[in-house]
Structures are given as C-alpha cells and as structure tokens.
Amino acid sequence: MPERGSNFGQTAGAGVPGLRAGAAPPGLRAGAAAPGGGSGSTPLLAVAGVSKRFRGLLAVSDASIDVHPGEIVALIGPNGAGKTTLLNLIAGSLAPDTGSVRFGGREMAGERADRVCAAGIGRTFQLVKPFADMSVLENAMVGGFRGTADRERARERAARALQSLDMWALRDRPASSLTLPDRKRLEVARALATEPTMLLLDEVMAGLRPTETDLMVAAFRKLNTEHGITILLIEHVMRAVMALAQRVYVLHHGQIIAQGTPQQVTRDPRVLESYLGTGAVQ
C-alpha cells in the first residue's frame, strides 16, 4: 500500500547532515566514520525526493540520499523495500516519476543507462547478467571499452579489474561455467573495468561464505582507499555492511526511515521494527 502521508523517515534523513568521514586519512576511513566528522563538501551523488510508481505500487517514495566523494554508503532494508528500484533509478535502468538524481553536479534522472555509465557510474545486477557466451576476460573487456576503441587499453582495464577481485586465473573460462559467487564477482569486475568514479553494488555478497565475504570486503576497501572509488551498496549481509559502510540508509516501503552510522542504525527502534515487525521492540 502506498503511504504518502507518513513522513517520519525524511526527518531522520534531513536532521543529520554532514555524516561522513571525508577528512579522515584514507586508511582509516572505513571504520572511522564518526557522526559529524565530515566537511561540507558537495555530494558526488545527490538523490532528492525521487519516487517511482509501478501501477498501484509506490515502489520508491520521495527518497533522498547523498553520497560524498570517497564514501562507502550502504542501503539496507527488508525484502521488497524498494532498494533495487532506487538503484535502478540512479543507474538509468528506470526513470523516476518525480525527483532529481544529480551525479557530479549533473542532472541524470531519466538518463539512459549507458550514458550514466559513461558519466562514471558502474553498476552490478542482483540477478547476475553475465555475457554467457563470452569468456570472463571478454566480459570485463566489454566494460573496458568505455570511452575508448583501443583494444589494448580495454584489455588492461579488464585485467586490472579481474586482478583486483582475484579472478585473473578464471579469465579464459566461459562466463556460463562460473559458480554463482564467481558470477557476482564478475558483475563487479565488469563494472570496475569501466573505471567508474562510483560503484553501485546490488547484493554482491549474497550467497558467499563468511571467509569469501571478508575477501570481498577487503577488495572493496582497497578499491575505495587506493583508487578513491565511491561505493553505494545494497546488502543484506550485515557482516559486510558493518565492516564497510561509513553510513547506512534504511529503506522501508519505499521510504528512507533512518540513516546514520552502522552502529546507530542497527540500534534504531524504527529500523528494528521494520525488520522484525511492530511490537518487537518494546
């Protein structure tokens, strides 16, 4: 059911400005996100009041999120909360009904997905979409051709992306032969090969074993600190969210109901209620 009236989520979002750790040295960023530690820099990604309605269902309702350069931000929420829809609105797979999506100061709402990619946003798909009849390296090379027709350049980018995700040994395998976790990594590699300034990751750690999750977390942290890639991730694996995210937005019934550090958010009664149901938190 659409709930246009309820507005308490937004107050939480608007009330805590500058929640970022931009000033912290790169190595410390991940864990060191303290409230109020940020500067007033303009956000790299500014999503303001976007809504998306599918027939009767208001999948995303007046959602606003900011992601600052160099940040790792997580978007969490129960199943069906509208997380992937929101990601699709940012990535150009869907056009929002209302609201604006600014990336690097440029209005991108309703822009085509390939243009969004060209602007520097790489994304992965929750339901993986490998180029099944191409090899792992070729998959990544498709991304590597962004903005260049130079095959060698594309190959280098693809190689670097695969190496950063420990996939180089799999380069000759057809993508169709990969296991699901490997396909998820391939999603990331392909997005990474486009040399994005920002990565949108849609549940890339689902189905991974805890040790694999930790490896992936380490890989993202490295991409963030060493290459300055800003990351917005949707994730259910709280182990990953707690380890990676400096800030977390919580989406429920299409609305942002809370935001803050992982610690703040996981203690927020509204968040617990959204996951566990009304009355669970007394």
Added chain:
Amino acid sequence: MSAGRNLVEVFTKAPARSRTALLVLLAALLVLPLALDRYLLSVMILILYFAYVGQAWNIMMGFCGQLSIGHALFVGLGAYTAAALFQHFGVVPWIGMLAAVAVCVAMASVIGWLAFRFGIGGTYFALLTIAFAEFTRIGFDHFGWVGGSGGFFLRVVQQDRFDLLNLRGNPLMFYYLALGLAAFGFVVSAWLLRGRPGFYFRAIRDNEEAARAAGVDVFRYKMLAVQVSGGLTALAGVFFAFYYNNLFPEQIFGIGRSIEIILAPIIGGIGTLFGPILGAAVLTLASEGINEALSASGYEIPGVKQILYGLALGLAIMFMPHGIWPVIARRLGFGRGSDGDA
C-alpha cells in the same frame, strides 16, 4: 589508429594454427580452378557466394543476436540497383556497387530504426525483416523500369571476354571475384570481432541490459550491425546480378532465398568466423552430391532430393546444435583465445 591496428592484428595475432590453416586454404582456393571443370567451378562459385552472404548475415545474427529471415531483401536491392544503373545508364558495376551498398544501408537503417526505436525484438524483429523483403518483392513485381515480374536482363556479351571493369567475363573471372568477396567478408568479420564493435555486438546478443550498464549504446550498435550486414549483403547482390545476368523479383527476394542464406552459418556454426564458410561448403556439396547420386542411380523421383536434403539438415542440427565448426575446432585444437582471438 586502433582500427587499423586491429586490422593488422587480425592476421598477426591470430593463433598460429588458425593462421596456417587459413593460408593453406587460401592458397588451395587460388590454384583450385586449374583442377576443376566448368561444372565444378560453378559449384565452387556457389560455395564462395554462400560463404560470403552467410558471413554478412552472421554479423547481424551470430554476433549481435538480431535474427533476419529477410536477408534476400539486401541481395535483391543490391542486385537491382547495380544492374539498373549498368543497363540504363552504363554505370560500371564498381560504381554501381557503391550505390547498391548505399541503398541497402539506407534500407537497413529504416528497418533497424523502426525495430530498435520501438523496442521490437526477437521473433517480432524476424517478422519485420520478412515483411520488408516481401513487400519489396511485391513492389518490384510491379516496377516496370526494371522489368517487373517479367524479369530484368543484363546485356550478355561474349563469355570468353575478360572485362573486369564491366564484370563481363567467363566463370573463371567470377570464381576469383567470389573468392575475393568471401575473403573480404571474412576479414571484415574478423576485424569487427577483434575490436570494440565485436565486443559490443556480442554483449548485446548475450544480455542487452547488462550491455547498457557496461556503457554500450545498444541502439547505435544494433543499428551498426544491421547496416554493416545489409551493406555487405548488397555486394553479394551485385555479384549475383552480373554472374547470372537475369533478375526476377520472385527468385531474388523470395523467402526461400532468405532461408538459403541463413542455412550455411547455422549449419556451419553461428557466430563463428569459419562457420559460414564451412556451412556453405557442406551444404552446397551435399545438395549437389545428392543431385549427382540420384541422377547416377536413376531414381530421379521428384521431391526425393528435397527429402534427403531436409533429412541431412535435421540430423546436422540434432547432433551438432552449435554447428559443425565448434565440433571440428575442438577436435583440431583450434582453441578460442580468452579475448576474442578466434
């Protein structure tokens, strides 16, 4: 630039085995006419012709996943354009060829724009290609300037002359023209596959949405695939017109012709470089072989040839659903490289 380098690297970076095999094949095809009589020469011309149109169609379907079942449209338009320019205005076919390509690229653009602008894909796209081929056929049936349904005939001059400029000459000349055409089609395909277009085509074929997210302008590259395919097929039409000297809308635009075009790459191995060539050789030889065998055996009952041919096709597809080439390539150890070095 990188395009030129890719063209060079089609040869230099190809795996040694493939390169050797290609050179041997090319050398064999160059000297082959010495050993062939007139009939076998005509069979070889057919093989090379189908290898070339198959190659052209393969760019659109095999690489980019856009199924055309109306490719005879481009053969016909190319043929009529060059033939009419030659017959009515005396334009030499080498110039007429350019006009033919232009006409076919324009037609391909119309079809592509209609389909891709309005999100027509899959079987509906295939139907659209059939529709265009059919109404063009019907249009040409009533197009008096090029003879309508009664046919359009080119001046036939003495067969033993060797007039390369006007493409008037003996079968040997047409053999080498067909060989040049097939080689050209192969090189263009290999070059496309090696560069960004090939990667983008295959990405679109495998998953459009993922391609878009990886930065592929899907509309533009689908258009490119259709335009290149249509433009290349136009050249086959020009060859057809000057080789056979007569054109009938019924024959050249017919859906049977379109099916003929797509059989070679399907049987040979869709999306591969050698598939169309291999498929053309196997199919043409099988067809002619069945003919010969039947006439030798004396059982020339009408329809038997078609039944046998259909049976062979069915069996080939049953046992080699990805075509003959992938099976052979595996046996011979022509491994595919990791990054499109076919």
